[in-house]
Amino acid sequence: MSATSQSPVQFKRAILKLSGEALREPGSTDNISPEIVARIAAEIRDAVKGGLQLGVVVGGGNFWRGASASARGMDRATADYVGMLATVMNALAVQSALEHEGVRCIVQSAIEMQNVAEPFIRRKAERHLEEGFVVIFAAGTGNPFFSTDTTAALRASEMRADVIFKATMVDGVYDSDPKKNPDAKRYETVSFQECLSKQLKVMDATAFSLCMDNHIPIIVFDMAPNGNVTRALNGERIGTVVNGG
Ligand SMILES: Nc1ncnc2c1ncn2[C@@H]1O[C@H](COP(=O)(O)OP(=O)(O)O)[C@@H](O)[C@H]1O
Ligand SMILES: O=c1ccn([C@@H]2O[C@H](COP(=O)(O)OP(=O)(O)O)[C@@H](O)[C@H]2O)c(=O)[nH]1
Secondary structure, three states, X not given: OXXXXXXXXXXXXXXXXXXXXXXXXXXXXXXXXXXXXXXXXXXXXXXXXXXXXXXXXXXXXXXXXXXXXXXXXXXXXXXXXXXXXXXXXXXXXXXXXXXHOOOOEEEEEOOOOOOOOEEOOHHHHHHHHHOOOEEEEEOOOOOOOOOHHHHHHHHHHHOOOOEEXXXXXXXXXXXXXXXXXXXXXXXXXXXXXXXXXXXXXXXXHHHXXXXXXXXXXXXXXXXXXXXXXHHHHOOOOOOEEEEXX
16 A cells, blocks of 8 residues: 555554654753653654554754754864764653653664663664564764764665654645745655755755665654654654655
8 A cells, every 4th residue: 555545554664753853842942852752752652552663763953963063163074973972862862751651662873882772783673673662773874974864764774664754843845945935835745856856955865865766755744743743653644755656
């Protein structure tokens, strides 16, 4: 069954990409809102009840973005390592909230940090998924010059996930940036090719290309409304589907 049909789609294995920025309460000086993280954890709990195997990739934009620091004079690779470490903080917050909800989960970090997380080992991660653990992928790809969107595409490819859910602060993909153009139109579905050729910025080109090559659809949706994370993961048609068609 296609991810574009109107009836819910039952996915077996998925990657959820959580925006770092969306873990912050708008206007707050706290980088992480424990309340927002708790709400998302409860929504993930509801979504995995039916047996969905789930990997979570967390962003770090609520703390730091390497490209912005680099534009202000910092060495780009170092700035990116700071960004990757930021994602580890978010991952631990998500782990704690999931455990509070009774969800069995494990953090695997692409930068070794034995005291707080398992190292990322692909075969182990896949085993955890099969055993019903939610695996939280921290520290991005472990390499500078990449993003956590690309991490989601990479982990989805490695884990042979059916789909990537990009939970973000916009309710789908538009034909231009909706923050800059109030007349921007939202797509129900859009092809990878169109995203790349029109340079639609909701995900970076590396992430799009990897998903296109590995035939993994991406569903972009707004994580702010209550229940949206559960709805999306349970296959309700919300947001925009990016696929090969
Ligand atoms: N064509 C587009 N469609 C949707 N959003 C877009 C588009 N172009 C730029 N954006 C911007 O992309 C942002 C989401 O992408 P990003 O910053 O990568 O989010 P995240 O923090 O979830 O990784 C939105 O806030 C939106 O303003
Ligand atoms: O594989 C990766 C993933 C992330 N980052 C760094 O970590 C920051 C935070 O990730 P991202 O911007 O993707 O977070 P999000 O926008 O999803 O919150 C990025 O800006 C990069 O500096 C990186 O260098 N390599």
